[in-house]
Amino acid sequence: MPTAGAKEAALVQRLAAGDRAAFEQVYHRHNTSLVRVATGVVRNRATAEEVAQETWVAVLKSISGFEGRSSLASWIFSILINKARSRAKREGRIVSFDGAGEDDNLAAAFDGRGRWKNMPELWETLTPERILAGRSVMAHVNAAIEALPPGQRSVIILRAQQGLDADDVCAILGISEGNMRVLLHRARLAVRTALDGLM
Amino acid sequence: MLSCQDVATRASALIDGELGTWQTLQMRLHLAMCKGCHRFIGQMQTTRDLTESLPAADAQDEDNEDRISAILSQLYEEKPDSG
């Protein structure tokens, strides 16, 4: 069985050769996440779709120069981030992903001595069966992610949904590993609060 | 002794296995005695699992075919001598 690296090298070769099926495979795997990450930066879905499209054109144009120093996914997302950032810059906004000045939504849950004001619920209704049966839980998770600021949103999409390496995520977003962990934690807290509202 | 707020702050680090032995032990000690934090960590685990199980790809969207064609045609327009 070929290793993940060998599989990816074969895929890259097919992309470079202009194989449409290979492109469709890569497109289906990443496009939704590309648009979601870009929307966090450009703040507009239609513009984000344009940025994703420009990214794909750039990916196919320069695929023969891809050397496999990062994963293909990381390379694609770094192109996207550059394009989305320069689009925001043209509109006079500098977007950073470090989450500076943001807070988690949990501070109010504790009293002055750091104890829970209200006991957290036992989520016994959120069983795997219910999650599989009801797409609405996933829709709420997605909606909560859509509402996150760009750093938290990008980290949770790249780490949790796209499964990128921690190092790659830090490099793509230009943040430290400690910073990334804080952002991932805050993103989960926000999703957790949204889910808690469903109980 | 960690407060509940300390435990909540370290929740992701705990479930992601990033805490050292001593810190993990302190967390376990608190969780053994505190029902609220025990539940909270359970919620965070469920949240992590849910966010990691989200389908990364869209359901095969009708527009995707058109978008893919648009990308490919743009590529050939700009590079007429390639392929």
Ligand SMILES: [Zn+2]
């Ligand atoms: Zn506690």
